[in-house]
Amino acid sequence: MTDQDRHGASAHPHDDASAPRAEVFRGPTEPPEHAVAPERHPQAPEPGAWLGTHYDQCFGCGEQRPEGLHLRVAAGPGVSVTAEFKVAEAHQGAPGLIHGGLLSAAFDEVMGTVSWLLRVPAVTGRLETDFLKPVPVGRIVHLRAWCVGQAGRKFYHRAEARLDGPEGLLVAKAAALFVGVKLEHFVTHGRQEDVQAVLEDPQRYRSLRAFDVNP
Ligand SMILES: CCCCC/C=C\C/C=C\C/C=C\C/C=C\CCCC(=O)SCCNC(=O)CCNC(=O)[C@H](O)C(C)(C)COP(=O)(O)OP(=O)(O)OC[C@H]1O[C@@H](n2cnc3c(N)ncnc32)[C@H](O)[C@@H]1OP(=O)(O)O
Numbered sequence: 522m523t524d525q526d527r528h529g530a531s532a533h534p535h536d537d538a539s540a541p542r543a544e545v546f547r548g549p550t551e552p553p554e555h556a557v558a559p560e561r562h563p564q565a566p567e568p569g570a571w572l573g574t575h576y577d578q579c580f581g582c583g584e585q586r587p588e589g590l591h592l593r594v595a596a597g598p599g600v601s602v603t604a605e606f607k608v609a610e611a612h613q614g615a616p617g618l619i620h621g622g623l624l625s626a627a628f629d630e631v632m633g634t635v636s637w638l639l640r641v642p643a644v645t646g647r648l649e650t651d652f653l654k655p656v657p658v659g660r661i662v663h664l665r666a667w668c669v670g671q672a673g674r675k676f677y678h679r680a681e682a683r684l685d686g687p688e689g690l691l692v693a694k695a696a697a698l699f700v701g702v703k704l705e706h707f708v709t710h711g712r713q714e715d716v717q718a719v720l721e722d723p724q725r726y727r728s729l730r731a732f733d734v735n736p
Contacts, residue, residue: 581630
């Protein structure tokens with residue numbers, strides 16, 4: 522199999538097959554050369570501390586979403602978090618197996634929560650998932666996510682999912698690019714009735730406290 526078979530037709534007619542390939546195929550979730558190591562915020566919760574839900578309506582961690590994932594996330598060492606959730610009936614794709622998009626949602630949530638340790642509000646720009654093994658309903662999925670680099674507003678995260686305990690069978694892994702945003706991102710773009718509800722009762726949105734942002 523040639524490079525052309527693996528990667529499709531050359532993106533550019535003048536692409537030189539003899540040129541170094543590493544830079545050419547570096548994807549958007551790969552930290553660039555100038556990326557720096559992420560810094561855990563001095564006031565980040567201690568390793569082992571439960572982070573709790575950031576918003577009661579969140580599909581990933583919200584307590585008010587019966588069909589949600591109900592992820593329970595804890596701070597880990599460095600710039601990392603761990604989490605777990607039980608695969609429910611409502612999470613099926615094929616009979617008795619989790620829907621792949623929901624496993625990606627779990628990765629999105631757990632990598633999003635890494636922002637709590639950096640204390641930078643950030644949203645997902647790109648999310649990639651490798652599905653390695655089927656995940657049955659009724660099982661506990663153990664997740665781990667960590668930051669591998671920062672370049673300006675861009676944060677590069679990795680995550681993995683395991684069955685049979687935190688060190689068990691690796692069933693999926695993910696990579697993501699998160700982009701740091703200001704509070705205005707949420708206030709401007711969210712449906713106004715939901716935004717207003719949070720601004721009137723900030724207790725409903727724990728991130729407002731976790732990120733020291735005042736509406
Ligand atoms: C009402 C009160 C609310 C209070 C909220 C307070 C705090 C909340 C904080 C955090 C939330 C906490 C936890 C949430 C936990 C879990 C949820 C999971 C996370 C999500 O589920 S979140 C939803 C899905 N997410 C989106 O809804 C994003 C939609 N999107 C956009 O809103 C824009 O797209 C944005 C902001 C991403 C960028 O827009 P922008 O204008 O700010 O910046 P720009 O475009 O210049 O990008 C800057 C640099 O990122 C590169 N870049 C961007 N996107 C890229 C891509 N896809 N691939 C490769 N590179 C990319 C550019 O290439 C450039 O790179 P360079 O600087 O090198 O040129």
